[in-house]
Amino acid sequence: xxxxxxxxxxxxxxxxxxxxxxxxxxxxxxxxxxxxxxxxxxxxxxxxxxxxxxxxxxxxxxxxxxxxxxxxxxxxxxxxxxxxxxxxxxxxxxxxxxxxxxxxxxxxxxxxxxxxxxxxxxxxxxxxxxxxxxxxxxxxxxxxxxxxxxxxxxxxxxxxxxxxxxxxxxxxxxxxxxxxxxxxxxxxxxxxxxxxxxxxxxxxxxxxxxxxxxxxxxxxxxxxxxxxxxxxxxxxxxxxxxxxxxxxxxxxxxxxxxxxxxxxxxxxxxxxxxxxxxxxxxxxxxxxxxxxxxxxxxxxx
Amino acid sequence: xxxxxxxxxxxxxxxxxxxxxxxxxxxxxxxxxxxxxxxxxxxxxxxxxxxxxxxxxxxxxxxxxxxxxxxxxxxxxxxxxxxxxxxxxxxxxxxxxxxxxxxxxxxxxxxxxxxxxxxxxxxxxxxxxxxxxxxxxxxxxxxxxxxxxxxxxxxxxxxxxxxxxxxxxxxxxxxxxxxxxxxxxxxxxxxxxxxxxxxxxxxxxxxxxxxxxxxxxxxxxxxxxxxxxxxxxxxxxxxxxxxxxxxxxxxxxxxxxxxxxxxxxxxxxxxxxxxxxxxxxxxxxxxxxxxxxxxxxxxxxxxxxxxxxxxxxxxxxxxxxxxxxxxxxxxxxxxxxxxxxxxxxxxxxxxxxxxxxxxxxxxxxxxxxxxxxxxxxxxxxxxxxxxxxxxxxxxxxxxxxxxxxxxxxxxxxxxxxxxxxxxxxxxxxxxxxxxxxxxxxxxxxxxxxxxxxxxxxxxxxxxxxx
Numbered sequence: 099x100x101x102x103x104x105x106x107x108x109x110x111x112x113x114x115x116x117x118x119x120x121x122x123x124x125x126x127x128x129x130x131x132x133x134x135x136x137x138x139x140x141x142x143x144x145x146x147x148x149x150x151x152x153x154x155x156x157x158x159x160x161x162x163x164x165x166x167x168x169x170x171x172x173x174x175x176x177x178x179x180x181x182x183x184x185x186x187x188x189x190x191x192x193x194x195x196x197x198x199x200x201x202x203x204x205x206x207x208x209x210x211x212x213x214x215x216x217x218x219x220x221x222x223x224x225x226x227x228x229x230x231x232x233x234x235x236x237x238x239x240x241x242x243x244x245x246x247x248x249x250x251x252x253x254x255x256x257x258x259x260x261x262x263x264x265x266x267x268x269x270x271x272x273x274x275x276x277x278x279x280x281x282x283x284x285x286x287x288x289x290x291x292x293x294x295x296x297x298x299x300x301x302x303x304x305x306x307x308x309x310x311x312x313x314x315x316x317x318x319x320x321x322x323x324x325x326x327x328x329x330x331x332x333x334x335x336x337x338x339x340x341x342x343x344x345x346x347x348x349x350x351x352x353x354x355x356x357x358x359x360x361x362x363x364x365x366x367x368x369x370x371x372x373x374x375x376x377x378x379x380x381x382x383x384x385x386x387x388x389x390x391x392x393x394x395x396x397x398x399x
Numbered sequence: 400x401x402x403x404x405x406x407x408x409x410x411x412x413x414x415x416x417x418x419x420x421x422x423x424x425x426x427x428x429x430x431x432x433x434x435x436x437x438x439x440x441x442x443x444x445x446x447x448x449x450x451x452x453x454x455x456x457x458x459x460x461x462x463x464x465x466x467x468x469x470x471x472x473x474x475x476x477x478x479x480x481x482x483x484x485x486x487x488x489x490x491x492x493x494x495x496x497x498x499x500x501x502x503x504x505x506x507x508x509x510x511x512x513x514x515x516x517x518x519x520x521x522x523x524x525x526x527x528x529x530x531x532x533x534x535x536x537x538x539x540x541x542x543x544x545x546x547x548x549x550x551x552x553x554x555x556x557x558x559x560x561x562x563x564x565x566x567x568x569x570x571x572x573x574x575x576x577x578x579x580x581x582x583x584x585x586x587x588x589x590x591x592x593x594x595x596x597x598x599x600x601x602x603x604x605x606x607x608x609x610x611x612x613x614x615x616x617x618x619x620x621x622x623x624x625x626x627x628x629x630x631x632x633x634x635x636x637x638x639x640x641x642x643x644x645x646x647x648x649x650x651x652x653x654x655x656x657x658x659x660x661x662x663x664x665x666x667x668x669x670x671x672x673x674x675x676x677x678x679x680x681x682x683x684x685x686x687x688x689x690x691x692x693x694x695x696x697x698x699x700x701x702x703x704x705x706x707x708x709x710x711x712x713x714x715x716x717x718x719x720x721x722x723x724x725x726x727x728x729x730x731x732x733x734x735x736x737x738x739x740x741x742x743x744x745x746x747x748x749x750x751x752x753x754x755x756x757x758x759x760x761x762x763x764x765x766x767x768x769x770x771x772x773x774x775x776x777x778x779x780x781x782x783x784x785x786x787x788x789x790x791x792x793x794x795x796x797x798x799x800x801x802x803x804x805x806x807x808x809x810x811x812x813x814x815x816x817x818x819x820x821x822x823x824x825x826x827x828x829x830x831x832x833x834x835x836x837x838x839x840x841x842x843x844x845x846x847x848x849x850x851x852x853x854x855x856x857x858x859x860x861x862x863x864x865x
Contacts, residue, residue, distance in 0.1 A: 271737045271738065274730070274733070274734075274737050275737065277723065277725070277726055277730065278723050278726070278730075278734055280725070281723035281724060281725035281726050282719075282720075282722065282723045282724065282725075284719060284720045285714075285719075285720055285721055285722055285723050285734070286723070286734070287682065287702065288680075288682060288702065288712060288714055288720055288721070289734040289735045289777065290702050290703045290705075290706040290735055291734075291737075292703060344725070347725070348723060348724075348725030348726065349725050
């Protein structure tokens, strides 16, 4: 391999290299990390954030941001628990559509529109739940269970959503338009792309993915709680950014986001295994996010 | 004042500069001439200390100021604050506004600018902003002033004013380095011309160099004709704009373009040319009038319908409106025709347009001329009946310009129509079969092929009675 192609490979897979180094470091300090059951746990722990972050990837590639995904996940799970799982998905997509409508037709900045939805969806969750957790039905519980010994369904769902995200981004018109809209909205418009209508779909997709993540989370816990998934939107954004996407839009890939979500999960798991106190874990995770973003900004120069 | 010898610079495996010599003397305008990618900007950046050369020496003992293509002003701050940015006069630790207001006018006067020092920079025109940058550079008492394509965004009058100021500075002993693609400007101010090609200095010319000579050195081969327009027999009208009006922007604009025809729109900056073509293409709305493509009326404010009917628009601002800079050449080429999954066509069009760069390459790595070919290529893939080109050769080098002209010829030879908006008078006259001149949002007149620049200007500056 020539120097140029090595450099190209490294620059395109910086997050992956980081993940490998991180995993190796933890494995050296605590060999139990490599235990098959533990690795599966890491995958399951990553699943909820990853699915949410895949939806976020669409939004970020298109130059936006979605702060409401944690609340939408909670609302969808609650609706799912009180009625039926599929209805939760519908509600999530509808919340996303409202976001999209506020942004493209109401001309609100994505930050503001989704911040409002963060509050509204959380509030609705509290109203519906009357502040109490509610048990999930068999279908939703199944989402969080093992298909067979050592075959956790959340992990498979994460991989399925990963595949869907990759396909949407690289093989569909909607995906190609996301890159155009995020890269240069004006150029996209002048190329005949209906920017407003596409944004509707993009935010609806994000809502739908958030709802799916919420159902998986509720399935794992066996119940939907009014305070479920609080702050998850920040983890989702972190996963997308660690994965190399640019918050100014036009850049981002499904593999990057998957790796980003895994980095967060590996880090949490490793810090637990190493018995780092939870308060300090927050500090370390924050530092890692900053480090990842720094490295990314360095290699772009 | 500054002597550079044997400057060499690599970027990765490409040699951007290869042993270039450059002398900057006091009281002299030294023009750097070359196609995009010839190494002018790299040389300027090395002189300014932004890049470091791999080999070669720079000797000199004077301060140096660079006016870059992209302006470095803070839009939200006032003229005075921008002038003294970085060294605001202070009193008791706070900004001394009175002192600033006192000193600003004399600085502005040196560049002949009469604006309110308290006005916000964002409310000024681009030419005035440029003058503010120059005034700021002068205040630093720079011995050498480098101007990187300052006239690209200026109108004729503003350019005249700038050239006057440059002459004045020269007479005051300032050494100037001037980069421009406009050969007529060079003939007006240059004392010496260094021509760069592929990172090498290929010649140093005196002030009396002919346009022909400059172009040949720059391109490395003789160019037979600068405006090779080949006229066609006209067919049916393909684009018919009738009575198009948007209050406050343009009024009662009617333009017809036939199959095989190139119609030019000339006029001063602000005459409403871009506004008209954007409205016709459906980007912006309009109040009255109709737009028909090949006899089919277009709905108002609907770009997709315009494209479906066979209209295309290459916008004036390549980076801001034409390209997705974060994407590759191929991703930009397929932007209008995303439904078509065939990748081979992208390679074909890139080859046909002689785009220097791979389809997989990020488009931001290409030179201006090649980027413009990508924007045009994206439309050619949609095979429009009528292509509107808004300032298609702005910031494009001579070689690529001629290629774009050949492309216009090819389109009209195939029975397509072209509407060409251009502020470059020789170009709009040389490449159009008819020139519509706009002034103050109206059609001031129409001139047949072979019109002179004076005729166009006479129409462009006329006052129209309401």
